Each structure stands twice: as structure tokens, then as C-alpha cells.
Amino acid sequence: MGKPTTSAKTPLLFQSKLLCFSLFYLFITLFLALHKSLSSKHCIFKSSPFHPIQTSLFSYPPSYGEHKYALSTQRSSCSSPVFFSDYRVVFENIRDLCGNSSAFSPVLKYMQGNADSFGGNFSTQKRISYFNHVNDSVEIPCGFFKKFPISNSDKIAMETCNGVVVVSAIFNSHDKIRQPRGLGSKTLETVCFFMFVDDGTFEGLEDYQLISGKSQEYKIGAWRIVKVSSKNLYENPAMNGVIPKYLVHRLFPNSKFSIWIDAKLQLTVDPLLLIHSLVVSKNVDMAISKHPFFTHTMEEAMATARWKKWGDIDALQAQMETYCENGLQPWTPNKLPYPSDVPDSALILRKHGLSSNLFSCLLFNELEAFNPRDQLAFALVRDKMSPKLQLNMFEEEVFENICVEYRHNIKGVEKRKIATAFVGEKGFNFKGKRAKQDLFINNNGSHCGKYLWKMWG
Known part of the structure; x- marks a missing residue:
């Protein structure tokens, strides 16, 4: 009787074709999921700054702004990624641009008087x-x-800011001062950070012992704090915030680029990278995000009325009638390359040239004439002004990846101060009449009828 023939046995793990196929499918699924999570959910692709600042710029008391939570983002996909150049290259490029005054000429002349x-x-x-x-x-x-009521030392510091300035404002203690993140090693040496506050906000910062009233200059982390006396400005604190938002080129006459950031936002990308990627590389005068929901100005106006973002409904209707009478049109593809008529103006990046400065002046004049809701006047000024504004309206998903948005909610004494300040304030009459759906429709003499029919097709 002979010996049985021996042969290499196949491991049991690979004897089942079904099991092999299942494992293969699992590996492919995991790979695709990982690829999607690393690519499509992130709009920002950038080289790391050399020696980035990783540590916190300032330590706050635990009770300061403790109830101001971050808002969740609305979108997880990305169709318009932003590419950043190396930090060192960007730093040198912007430094050279700021040293070339001819790149920012000609300049506007401003009307003087009282x-x-x-x-x-x-x-x-x-x-x-x-x-x-x-x-x-x-x-x-x-x-x-009228004189802008700030100290002489603050004015001198603002005039000596010669390159890039980042500006924000808090009035009526409505937000928490948030430190920028992701800064490169030379950014704090070359970029100015200015936070404008009113008397009430300043007192709150003193109460939290974040600043001392005995000092002549105030600094909290990256931000230089500028105290603005509200007595000689507008009664409406929101309108006072519009001054540094749209007249930044006048407050900082020697700056070449600026970033306005609402105090409800925290910047998470170095401002030099943002200016270079969204303004310089695009060769535009201004960069601003599209509104996440609205395309037409009238959509924003109706939402403003319905949700009482501005309480004087009659004045709001008069504003839109004025704009329709003077040529405001709904957005159509004929307005391209402008992709929308409604921005999210919480973040504005500017090159301080003639067109950008002219746009800011014209828009500010509209805000004083009507109300500080800047999205309502945006398209009229942009479409009617000459020379034309070269504008980069980037996708809202990019906005969500370069800053974090927080709620405005206030507690305790700060909230009582705000409620007191708003009593009797024009535009904040929250007990006024509620806007109707036919706000601009049933008015037979309305100048906005053609706008609405064109908007609705």
C-alpha cells in the first residue's frame, strides 16, 4: 500500500469566495469613505506656515462669554477649494506689494466739512x-x-499701520473678543489687529479685569482695543459699528489691505494667506462670501421685514421703493461675473484702491440714509457705480472653513444693558407691526412690481 499524495492545503480563510468578496468590498468602502472625508469636506488646502503660532494668544476668565456657543456649519461638501501658497512666499509677496504705492493709485479725494x-x-x-x-x-x-471720538494715541497707531489691518467692533457688549488662530510666525509683527468698542463694552472689559482703565493703551491678545465715545455718534449702536466696517480705509489711511471680521466670528486662517488667496491671486478689489440662502436683494428685504431684523417696516419699504425707482434689478446671468446680489458681509477682504474705497464710501452713505442692514444696498451700489468693482464672491462653504461663527447670546448684566439701550431706538421697535407677505405686491404705485415679476419669472 503506497503513501498518500501530499499537496499544499489552501487556508480556510481563502476557501470561501463569498468571504473574499466581502473583505474586498469592505476595504474599498473604507478607502472611499476615508478619501471623501479627507478631500470633499475640506475647502482649504494650504501649506503650513513656518513656525506657526500654536499656543493660545490670551487666557480669559472662565466666566467671560461662557454662554456664547459656536454655530454648526451647514454644509459638509466642497465644490470650490481654496489653495494657499507657502506662508513665506505669501509674506514676501504682500510685503513687496505694500511697499509699491503705485499699485494702489489713483486715490480718492474726500469731502471735508461739518x-x-x-x-x-x-x-x-x-x-x-x-x-x-x-x-x-x-x-x-x-x-x-463730525469728529470720530478716539484718543490721539489710538489715532497715531492707526495711521502708522502701513500694511494689512484686521478690524472688528463690539458695541453694547454684544460679543466676546476672540483671538485669531493659525497665525504664522511673522504675522503679529506685520499685521495690525484693531478692535473698536463703545463705553458700555469697555466697562464690561474692565469688570472682567481684562484691561485697566488707568492705562492709555489697551491690548487683549492680538487685539489693540480702541475706545469710541458713543455720545457724539449715532444713537443706534449697529450704525456705529458700520463706521469701522466700511470706512476702514479712512481710519487707516496708510494701510494697503484690510479684513473686516464681525465680532461673532473667530478667524482660523492666517490673514496674510486669506488676502493673498482671495484678493491678490484673483486680482480683485474685494472678496466677500455669497449669502447661503438668498440671491436677490428683495429676498433679503422680505426676510429683514418678516424676522424684524429692522423694526421700522415703513422705512424699509420706502428704502426698497427708492432703490427700485433708481434702477435696482434682480440678479440674472447678465450680472455675471457677480454670482449673487446678496453677500454674507460678516467677513470682507479689501485691497485699498480707488474702486474698493469708492464702493465703501457710497455704501456707507446709503446705510446712514436708511439703516445699517448693508446687504440691502449692496447690489445697487455695486451695479451702478463706475469704475466697476472687481469682486470675488466666494462660496459660503469657504466662509465656513476660514472662520468659526458664534452666537450673540448674552447673560446677566450685559443683557440688561443691551435691553436698556434698545428701548425707544429707531429701527429696534420689536413690538411694531409684523411684515406681511404682500409687503411690496399690493401697492399699486410700487416701483418694485417689475422687479418682483422679473425675479419670479
Whole structure:
């Protein structure tokens, strides 16, 4: 009887074709899921700054702003990634640009004088007459018809900011001061960070012992704090916040680029990288995010009325009628390359050139004439002004990846101060009449009828 024939046995693990197929499918699924999580959910692709600042810039008391929570983002996919160059290359490029004054000429001339209001309170036709800027010798009204009430030391510091400035403002203690994150090693040496606060906010910072009233200059982390006396400005604190938001080029006359960031936001990307990627590389005057929901100005106006973002409904309707009468049109593909008429203006990046400065002046004049809801006047000014504004309206998903948004909620004494400040304030009459759906429709004499029919097709 012979020996049985021996052969290599196949491991039991691989004897089942079904099991092999299942494992293969599992590995492919995991790979695709990992690839999607690393690519499509992130809009920002960048080289790491050399020696980035990783540590916290300032330590706050635990009770300071403890109930101001971050808002969750709305989108997880990315269709328009932003590519950043190496930090060192960006730093040197922007430094060279800021040293070349010819890149920011010609410059506007601003109207001087005294008036009862900070912006001059010009009539509609007078304001619109400045939209077509064909002569550089013409002086443009651009605020400062009353003195801007800040200290001389702050004014000198603002005038000596020669490159990039990041600006924000808090009035009525409505937000917490948040430190920027992701800064490169030379950013704090070359970028100015200025936070404007009113008297009430300043007192709150003193109460938390974040600053000392005995000092002449105030600093909290990256931010230089500028105290603004509200007595000589607007009664509406939101309108006072519009001054540094849209007249940044006048407050910082020697700066070449600026970033406005609402105090409800925390910047998470180095400002030099943002300026280079969204403004310089695109060769534009301004960069701003599209609104996540609205495309047409009238959509924003109706939402403003319905949700009482501005309480004076009659004044709001009069504003839109004025704009329709003077040529406001709904968005259509004919307006391209502008992809929308409604921005999210919480973050604005600017090159301080003629077109950008002119746009900011013209828009500020509209805000003083009506209300500080800047999205309502945005498209009219942009579409009607000349020379045209070169604008990068980036996707809202990019916005969600370069900053974190927090709630405005306040507790305790701060909340009581705000409620007191808003009593009797024009535009904050929250007990006023509720806006109706037919706000602009059933008015037979409305100038906005053609706008609405065109918007609705």
C-alpha cells in the first residue's frame, strides 16, 4: 500500500469566495469613505506656515462669554477649494506689494466739512450723483463730518499701520473678543489687529479685569482695543459699528489691505494667506462670501421685514421703493461675473484702491440714509457705480472653513444693558407691526412690481 499524495492545503480563510468578496468590498468602502472625508469636506488646502503660532494668544476668565456657543456649519461638501501658497512666499509677496504705492493709485479725494450727522445726511439724488466717478478731482462724501471720538494715541497707531489691518467692533457688549488662530510666525509683527468698542463694552472689559482703565493703551491678545465715545455718534449702536466696517480705509489711511471680521466670528486662517488667496491671486478689489440662502436683494428685504431684523417696516419699504425707482434689478446671468446680489458681509477682504474705497464710501452713505442692514444696498451700489468693482464672491462653504461663527447670546448684566439701550431706538421697535407677505405686491404705485415679476419669472 503506497503513501498518500501530499499537496499544499489552501487556508480556510481563502476557501470561501463569498468571504473574499466581502473583505474586498469592505476595504474599498473604507478607502472611499476615508478619501471623501479627507478631500470633499475640506475647502482649504494650504501649506503650513513656518513656525506657526500654536499656543493660545490670551487666557480669559472662565466666566467671560461662557454662554456664547459656536454655530454648526451647514454644509459638509466642497465644490470650490481654496489653495494657499507657502506662508513665506505669501509674506514676501504682500510685503513687496505694500511697499509699491503705485499699485494702489489713483486715490480718492474726500469731502471735508461739518454737519449734524457723521455722514452728512445727503439726499437720494445727491448720493447717487457720486456713483459715476469719472473725474479724480471730484471730492466724495465719505463720513467724518463730525469728529470720530478716539484718543490721539489710538489715532497715531492707526495711521502708522502701513500694511494689512484686521478690524472688528463690539458695541453694547454684544460679543466676546476672540483671538485669531493659525497665525504664522511673522504675522503679529506685520499685521495690525484693531478692535473698536463703545463705553458700555469697555466697562464690561474692565469688570472682567481684562484691561485697566488707568492705562492709555489697551491690548487683549492680538487685539489693540480702541475706545469710541458713543455720545457724539449715532444713537443706534449697529450704525456705529458700520463706521469701522466700511470706512476702514479712512481710519487707516496708510494701510494697503484690510479684513473686516464681525465680532461673532473667530478667524482660523492666517490673514496674510486669506488676502493673498482671495484678493491678490484673483486680482480683485474685494472678496466677500455669497449669502447661503438668498440671491436677490428683495429676498433679503422680505426676510429683514418678516424676522424684524429692522423694526421700522415703513422705512424699509420706502428704502426698497427708492432703490427700485433708481434702477435696482434682480440678479440674472447678465450680472455675471457677480454670482449673487446678496453677500454674507460678516467677513470682507479689501485691497485699498480707488474702486474698493469708492464702493465703501457710497455704501456707507446709503446705510446712514436708511439703516445699517448693508446687504440691502449692496447690489445697487455695486451695479451702478463706475469704475466697476472687481469682486470675488466666494462660496459660503469657504466662509465656513476660514472662520468659526458664534452666537450673540448674552447673560446677566450685559443683557440688561443691551435691553436698556434698545428701548425707544429707531429701527429696534420689536413690538411694531409684523411684515406681511404682500409687503411690496399690493401697492399699486410700487416701483418694485417689475422687479418682483422679473425675479419670479
